[in-house]
Amino acid sequence: MVLNDGSQHKYHVWRPDIDIIRHEVSFSPANFDISCSCKLISELGILCCHCIRILHVHCVSSIPDKYILKRWTKKVIDGRNVNIDSMVYNVGVPPSIWVFDISRKFQKLVVSSKDSSVARKFCDEAVDDAKKKVEAEIGYVHIEECGAASSNGGVQNPSSQRLKGERNKRRSGVIEKKYSLARGRRSAANKVALSTKGDVQSLVLEGISKLAGMDILYIQVLRVQILFSLARV
Structure with a gap:
């Protein structure tokens, strides 16, 4: 508290x-x-x-x-019978529902056309035509070419592929940054403590060496008192 x-x-x-x-x-x-x-x-x-x-x-x-x-x-699902088909062309339909519905339709259309070269050509032309109309409304839309086909008919790697051994760079989160700062402060505090302890021990040894001409028993008693004081600190 x-x-x-x-x-x-x-x-x-x-x-x-x-x-x-x-x-x-x-x-x-x-x-x-x-x-x-x-x-x-x-x-x-x-x-x-x-x-x-x-x-x-x-x-x-x-x-x-x-x-x-x-x-x-x-209880959250009580009274939530939503008819998605009646909301497809509604302007007020939530974006997430519209994305799910239109993606399901396009996926069904593409999968049905995969075995027919003519149907696949229609899908490619439809994508190009839809891209032009959408760009005229909202601006440029980048669609990356994944290199699905090459001149010899083989499958190529995407242009954005990382090199072998290269790690994906991820932005650090807020909690991760706080933990890093706390570890840094703790490490710095430990270094200062070790440095201070070493300086005190060297001063003690130097003082003992200066008292070498004094009585041996008195030096031993003084040393025990100094070590006891350091242990308490």
Whole structure:
């Protein structure tokens, strides 16, 4: 717990041996309002493990109904009998439904034409004609030629093929960047600690060497006291 003003509690939640980042959870016992810095509940509507842990700390026996969204239950399909065929030419049809329907039709048409050279020619001409009309409406559309056929009739590799051994470059996510920064800070702290420890030990040895002319028993007692002090630090 990092804050308790009576009406709201704030916690830092993490797994000590696994997690580097600490997530902040805000909880209001009066109305069971809870939020987390991982944004899982605000973006997807799903309670994260950090929030569930805080609910468990406050002895909340069951998840509040306001955090059980209908879209994640079986009730979401009630009363959703959508007739896709009647919405094909409707301007208000959602893009995802239209893409699925038109892709299914084109796939059926292409697969049916694969064994006929004349039918395949019709499909190629239809694609070229549709591309010109679409470009006249929305602008240039890039369609990459995959090199499906060559002069000798063989199948060629696509022009965008990566070289052998070359890895696919992926952009780092937000969580990955935070973990990298945390590891860098931890590594720098360990280096500073080791460097400081080495400097202190060298100073101790130098001081002991200067006291070589003193009584041997006194030097041994002094050395034990210095080592004990270092062990406590």
